[in-house]
Amino acid sequence: xxxxxxxxxxxxxxxxxxxxxxxxxxxxxxxxxxxxxxxxxxxxxxxxxxxxxxxxxxxxxxxxxxxxxxxxxxxxxxxxxxxxxxxxxxxxxxxxxxxxxxxxxxxxxxxxxxxxxxxxxxxxxxxxxxxxxxxxxxxxxxxxxxxxxxxxxxxxxxxxxxxxxxxxxxxxxxxxxxxxxxxxxxxxxxxxxxxxxxxxxxxxxxxx
Amino acid sequence: xxxxxxxxxxxxxxxxxxxxxxxxxxxxxxxxxxxxxxxxxxxxxxxxxxxxxxxxxxxxxxxxxxxxxxxxxxxxxxxxxxxxxxxxxxxxxxxxxxxxxxxxxxxxxxxxxxxxxxxxxxxxxxxxxxxxxxxxxxxxxxxxxxxxxxxxxxxxxxxxxxxxxxxxxxxxxxxxxxxxxxxxxxxxxxxxx
Numbered sequence: 001x002x003x004x005x006x007x008x009x010x011x012x013x014x015x016x017x018x019x020x021x022x023x024x025x026x027x028x029x030x031x032x033x034x035x036x037x038x039x040x041x042x043x044x045x046x047x048x049x050x051x052x053x054x055x056x057x058x059x060x061x062x063x064x065x066x067x068x069x070x071x072x073x074x075x076x077x078x079x080x081x082x083x084x085x086x087x088x089x090x091x092x093x094x095x096x097x098x099x100x101x102x103x104x105x106x107x108x109x110x111x112x113x114x115x116x117x118x119x120x121x122x123x124x125x126x127x128x129x130x131x132x133x134x135x136x137x138x139x140x141x142x143x144x145x146x147x148x149x150x151x152x153x154x155x156x157x158x159x160x161x162x163x164x165x166x167x168x169x170x171x172x173x174x175x176x177x178x179x180x181x182x183x184x185x186x187x188x189x190x191x192x193x194x195x196x197x198x199x200x201x202x203x204x205x206x207x208x
Numbered sequence: 209x210x211x212x213x214x215x216x217x218x219x220x221x222x223x224x225x226x227x228x229x230x231x232x233x234x235x236x237x238x239x240x241x242x243x244x245x246x247x248x249x250x251x252x253x254x255x256x257x258x259x260x261x262x263x264x265x266x267x268x269x270x271x272x273x274x275x276x277x278x279x280x281x282x283x284x285x286x287x288x289x290x291x292x293x294x295x296x297x298x299x300x301x302x303x304x305x306x307x308x309x310x311x312x313x314x315x316x317x318x319x320x321x322x323x324x325x326x327x328x329x330x331x332x333x334x335x336x337x338x339x340x341x342x343x344x345x346x347x348x349x350x351x352x353x354x355x356x357x358x359x360x361x362x363x364x365x366x367x368x369x370x371x372x373x374x375x376x377x378x379x380x381x382x383x384x385x386x387x388x389x390x391x392x393x394x395x396x397x398x399x400x401x
Contacts, residue, residue, distance in 0.1 A: 134339070134387070134391075137339050138339075138384070138387075140224070141224075141383070174233075175233055175234070175235065176234075176340075176342040176367070176373065178221075178225050178232060178233075178234075178340075181230075181232075181233065182225075182227055182230055185229065185230050185269075189229070200267060200278055202269070203269060203276065203278070203281055
């Protein structure tokens with residue numbers, strides 16, 4: 001499969017990370033979004049009229065929604081990551097989109113000069129992070145280590161991780177959100193984990 | 209850093225905050241702290257700063273009885289002494305390379321520290337440790353508001369001059385109720401500016 005990719009976008013990282021976690025080989029094609037605006041070129045818009053990244057291509061099949069890509073990769077490689085029977089999955093994937101529109105937006109405004117109201121985006125993100133912290137804290141007390149109740153991690157963990165792990169880029173902190181920090185470490189220590197700029201990999205020089 | 213009394217024990221973490229391999233991060237009166245539990249079970253409270261290049265220890269990991277810094281993987285043991293420098297594997301590490309350690313006590317499901325704390329740790333009633341709630345108001349104001357709360361035995365951790373962490377024992381064991389009460393208090397104090 002070919003992934004049209006921009007390294008700095010959390011949505012692209014989500015697909016790269018999840019492919020690594022389930023062992024799906026990807027051929028990466030970097031698209032110069034910033035500063036090249038290559039995603040606004042005729043060639044790219046012919047592939048994805050929305051002009052968004054990532055884009056995943058497998059033969060004649062083209063995916064333009066990053067969450068749909070996670071589901072498609074899970075169905076192909078390890079369906080335990082995609083508990084489609086549980087309505088909570090809809091809620092968590094929606095939460096990830098809300099994080100994209102708040103935390104993700106604040107990060108793009110601060111670091112890439114995107115237009116928008118960074119303070120308003122941060123305020124919304126703060127509310128979401130507080131709520132996810134609350135859910136995680138009570139989840140831990142109930143013995144749940146991932147965002148969904150399943151014992152196995154899910155695409156929901158990946159979908160919210162890629163935003164929360166980059167929150168300092170958006171001027172937000174996890175200092176007073178200890179359950180989120182523990183969950184971040186759990187994701188980082190998952191077999192196959194890969195990092196991106198701004199996310200620390202688990203240390204490689206010593207076997208855990 | 210002006211609001212931290214010497215000679216006082218402050219609760220800065222709950223026992224359940226310290227999970228395997230993980231470095232808990234907090235701040236006490238402006239002092240950034242890294243808190244972790246060694247494999248042997250001893251709890252450590254250190255300045256959240258590697259003496260080598262100043263990177264936050266809380267970005268690192270716990271490996272056995274050592275904390276390993278994220279930046280150059282230097283390791284530090286429970287006394288704070290550096291135990292291993294990967295780039296100089298043959299070298300005996302000089303004893304002068306040390307993390308700055310803080311006093312530690314564990315009591316009532318909480319981890320306590322302070323600057324030259326004197327006497328025993330405050331005795332809290334039995335119960336269950338509730339979720340710690342940060343409130344963007346000074347410690348004295350938060351402490352005054354906590355007096356009126358029933359079923360809670362609270363302690364405050366000044367984070368910096370304008371922010372306070374509230375830790376509490378739910379004396380009836382009803383942690384969800386304690387959580388709602390503390391979050392409501394946070395809303396009330398933060399909106400009454």
